[in-house]
Every structure is written in C-alpha cells, then in structure tokens.
Amino acid sequence: MTKNFRIEKDSMGTIKVPIEALWGAQTQRSIINFSIGEELIPIELIYSLTLIKKAASIANFNLGLIDKRKKDLIVEACTEILDGLHDSQFPLKVWQTGSGTQTNMNVNEVISNIAALKTNSELGSHQPLHPNDDVNKSQSTNDTFPAAIQISVVNEIIKNLVPTIRELTKILDNKSEQWKDLIKIGRTHFQDAVPLTFGQEISGWSEQLKDAENAIIISLNELYFLPLGGTAVGTGINCPKGFCEESIKSISDDTNLMFYKSKNNFSIMASHDRLAQVMSQIKILAGALFKISNDIKILSSGPRSGIYELIIPQNEPGSSIMPGKVNPTQCEALSMVCTQIMGLEYAVSMANSSGTLQMNEYKPLIGFNILTSLKLLKNAIENFRTKLVYGMEPNQKKMKFNLDNSLMLITAIVPKVGYEKAAEIANLAFKESLNLKEATLKLGYLNEDEFDDAMNINSMI
CATH class of the missing domain: 1.20.200.10 (Fumarase/aspartase (Central domain))
Known part of the structure; x- marks a missing residue:
C-alpha cells in the first residue's frame, strides 16, 4: 500500500505529515494540538508574513548573510504564495499559540518546501532552504x-x-x-x-x-x-x-x-x-x-x-x-x-x-x-x-402630507406670541382637530396675514 504520509523532523522529534503537504512538522503539530473551531488565520495575514519573508531574504542577502541562490529561491517561493498558488497550504486555526509562532513557522515551512520542489529535493528535507536558519533568519515570530x-x-x-x-x-x-x-x-x-x-x-x-x-x-x-x-x-x-x-x-x-x-x-x-x-x-x-x-x-x-x-x-x-x-x-x-x-x-x-x-x-x-x-x-x-x-x-x-399636518410648525410663531401662547395653540389644534391657522385665529393671538407671514416653510430650513 502506498504511504499517504512522510516523516518530518523538528526539534521535538519526528511526526507524520501528509505526503503532498507543503507544510512541515511544526504546522502538523499545530493542526493536531489546536483543532479548535473553524476560523483560520486570515489569508491576508499570511500574505503579509510572506511579504516580510521576501523582504527579509533581500535584506539578508544585501547584508551578506545568505547567498544569491537562497535569496532567489525565497523570493520565487514568496511570489508564488502572494499570487495565491498555495492558499490551501495554510490550514492553521486562529486559536493557537498567542504569539502566532505556528503560523510563522507554517509560512517558513511552505517556503522551504516550495524551494525543495524547485530543486528536486525531498519535501521536508530542509534543502536547499532551512525554515529557521534561512527563511526565518534575522527574525522572530514576536x-x-x-x-x-x-x-x-x-x-x-x-x-x-x-x-x-x-x-x-x-x-x-x-x-x-x-x-x-x-x-x-x-x-x-x-x-x-x-x-x-x-x-x-x-x-x-x-x-x-x-x-x-x-x-x-x-x-x-x-x-x-x-x-x-x-x-x-x-x-x-x-x-x-x-x-x-x-x-x-x-x-x-x-x-x-x-x-x-x-x-x-x-x-x-x-x-x-x-x-x-x-x-x-x-x-x-x-x-x-x-x-x-x-x-x-x-x-x-x-x-x-x-x-x-x-x-x-x-x-x-x-x-x-x-x-x-x-x-x-x-x-x-x-x-x-x-x-x-x-x-x-x-x-x-x-x-x-x-x-x-x-x-x-x-x-x-x-x-x-x-x-x-x-x-x-x-x-x-x-x-x-x-x-x-x-x-x-x-x-x-407623503412628505408633504406629514409636513402639512405637523403641529411642530408652531415653533415658527414663538417669536411673535411667545412659548406659552404657542403651546396653547398647538394643544387646541390637537384636541379639536384644527389646523394651526384655525387654532391661532380662534384664540385671537394673530390675524391671518401675521400668521401667514410667520408660517413660511422656506424660512424654517
């Protein structure tokens, strides 16, 4: 029977990893140890980590810490990830270590294994790129x-x-x-x-x-x-x-x-x-x-x-x-x-x-x-x-109907008759189902011309 897994190694020992997965041992441990909920680390965050890995490789090369071949392999792998070619290789849940270490290592391991594919090396061999020593060089998850x-x-x-x-x-x-x-x-x-x-x-x-x-x-x-x-x-x-x-x-x-x-x-x-x-x-x-x-x-x-x-x-x-x-x-x-x-x-x-x-x-x-x-x-x-x-x-x-029937238009005549008389007009209009003009004239507080002059809708806005 064909094996559906390979054996990968990290600092804690060996672990089985799906045969075609581009992630490695630390990612696999996180899958096993943090099977909580359905929420995955957002792909946008994965892409930003990948940008950092790409930038770090260029910086490390410029500073003489890695050679051109390793830098180019990291850049090529990061470019593929940023193009969305490997989205399925980032399976980790949000509910993991609070530092995000396993996700950082997930990205490091995928980059390492993409480089392995490109150079006909074995997946998980950490050749020609080591996830920690090369991809994570000069960095920490923190x-x-x-x-x-x-x-x-x-x-x-x-x-x-x-x-x-x-x-x-x-x-x-x-x-x-x-x-x-x-x-x-x-x-x-x-x-x-x-x-x-x-x-x-x-x-x-x-x-x-x-x-x-x-x-x-x-x-x-x-x-x-x-x-x-x-x-x-x-x-x-x-x-x-x-x-x-x-x-x-x-x-x-x-x-x-x-x-x-x-x-x-x-x-x-x-x-x-x-x-x-x-x-x-x-x-x-x-x-x-x-x-x-x-x-x-x-x-x-x-x-x-x-x-x-x-x-x-x-x-x-x-x-x-x-x-x-x-x-x-x-x-x-x-x-x-x-x-x-x-x-x-x-x-x-x-x-x-x-x-x-x-x-x-x-x-x-x-x-x-x-x-x-x-x-x-x-x-x-x-x-x-x-x-x-x-x-x-x-x-x-409906706007005109609501406007024409509103008793609060009485506010406009407050300067002419005062607050208390205006309130009296509004209350009378409400109780006897009158319009404001009818109530004002009935109480005798303004004549028709005075009311019309005050009740200018355009001036109220």
Whole structure:
C-alpha cells in the first residue's frame, strides 16, 4: 500500500505529515494540538508574513548573510504564495499559540518546501532552504507577526475599506444635492419636530461616514511603524544592523505604502495599543452605519401604516406568510454586521489589555478580529450601496402630507406670541382637530396675514 504520509523532523522529534503537504512538522503539530473551531488565520495575514519573508531574504542577502541562490529561491517561493498558488497550504486555526509562532513557522515551512520542489529535493528535507536558519533568519515570530498584522490592516483599510466608504458617500452626496429642495418634517425623540430638507438629512449621514473614515485614516499613522528587527523581546538579538531598514524598504516598495522603523520595539511588541485604537475607530464607523441603517428603516416604514417618506428597492419577498410584504433587509444585514463588529472590538480591547511583560499573547485574535471586521464592513457597505441606497427614492406626496399636518410648525410663531401662547395653540389644534391657522385665529393671538407671514416653510430650513 502506498504511504499517504512522510516523516518530518523538528526539534521535538519526528511526526507524520501528509505526503503532498507543503507544510512541515511544526504546522502538523499545530493542526493536531489546536483543532479548535473553524476560523483560520486570515489569508491576508499570511500574505503579509510572506511579504516580510521576501523582504527579509533581500535584506539578508544585501547584508551578506545568505547567498544569491537562497535569496532567489525565497523570493520565487514568496511570489508564488502572494499570487495565491498555495492558499490551501495554510490550514492553521486562529486559536493557537498567542504569539502566532505556528503560523510563522507554517509560512517558513511552505517556503522551504516550495524551494525543495524547485530543486528536486525531498519535501521536508530542509534543502536547499532551512525554515529557521534561512527563511526565518534575522527574525522572530514576536516581531514578524505583529508587523504582519499592521501591514495587513493598513493595506485592507487603504486599498479596500476606504474606497468602499467613498463610493457610498458619493451616492449620498448626489442624493443630498438632488433632494436639497424637498422639505419634510424633522423628528426628535421619535416625535414630530421642525422642518428640514431631505437633502439636509442625508448630508448628515454622509458627513458622519466621512468623519469616521478620517478618524480611521488618522489612527493608521502609528501602524506604519514596524517592529521588525526587534526579534524576541525588542532588543534585536540575532539581527544584524541595517536589517530593519533594508527589509522595510522592500515592504514599502511591494505595497506602495510607506512603512518605517519602529520608534520603540519594546512598546510595539509588548502591547498593541495602536491596533486597538484602529479597531475602536472601526467600531465608530460601524456605529455610524448602524444609525444610518436604522434611520432608513424608520423613514421607509409602512407602506400604509408608517412614515413611508422613503421608498426603498424591493429586492425579495419579505414574508413566508404575508403576501406582498417587503422588508428593509439590507438595513438588517448591515445592522447585524455592525453589531458583530462591536463585539469583536470589545474582544480586541480585552486582548490588548491582557498581554504580559515583553509580549502580548493574543496576537492571532487581534489580527483575526480586525481583518474580519474590515472584510465584513467592505462587503456589507457594497451591498447596502448597490442594493438599497442607489435605488431609494423620496415619497414626496407623503412628505408633504406629514409636513402639512405637523403641529411642530408652531415653533415658527414663538417669536411673535411667545412659548406659552404657542403651546396653547398647538394643544387646541390637537384636541379639536384644527389646523394651526384655525387654532391661532380662534384664540385671537394673530390675524391671518401675521400668521401667514410667520408660517413660511422656506424660512424654517
């Protein structure tokens, strides 16, 4: 019978590894010892670690620590991984060692075995590249893993999340301009308030998202400083002078993002305050989106027994029992995503505060929660924009009806008659089902011309 495994060796001894797997002994031990849940280390984090391995090989070559052949093999292997050719070779769960060591070794082992394939060497032979001595040279998991999280988060936010937010705010700005003259009743405490235009209301949504986006971008500033070269505890043991600068230059070139040497490795490796700060700003964005989705649900409520000032696209039947029912499902999906992100943010906050001495041992959780939040938000915002916001339209007839029947327009005559008399007019109108003019004239507080002059809707906005 043909064997379906090979024997690999690490510092703890031998272990069976699937015959065709490109990972090695340490990865296999993690598969066995941490079979918890279904959540895998995000592939974006794998790619960032791979970028670091590629950059490290170039730095090590430039510093005379490895020869050109080894450097070229590492670069070729990393290029294949970054092209997505080996995604299935990274099977490790999030719930592993808190440093991410097994994932770092997973990447090292895959690079080593890709090089073995390219040189017709045996898988697991550690020839011509050794996972630790060559691929991991001048590095430690303790500096590469947090650096990889930072690179991944910056890359995902700048290249994916921010453009997605801007596409949504662009549509909101267009609709705000289109509907700048549509006057409607405002509402506070879920009760009628004074008028505003629909364009003004939507401009508030857009500005809220722009503020959240700006806060996220500002929070990224500290993530551009990478702790590479700190190795195990920040001192840089086994790392040559110039390695950090050389490797960060390569990473900046590959990502088209400008990264820098950390100001203090001890701080950035022992705690992840900067990542927690970014996650808190992501939560603020989630809160803004939650508020906007709730507003749209309220404004589109009905169609006959609600406010129904906003008509939203009808994407699918809303009920298995009530024919003709259509629900604000995109709002609901977005709200669930936002709720999930708020929970993920709390976990990041707890994880960040729970590190000990020279290292935070919650790195996989922090990286997973932030990257998961970014992907969820990107997808949810895109759906929300294309399936709902783009196609929503104002119900001008219902807007006018609600506006004309609002008692809060009485606010406009307060300067002429005072608060108490205005309240008396509003109460009389409500009790006797009169309009505001009829109630004002009945009480004799203003004549018809004075009332009409004060009750100028355009002047109220």
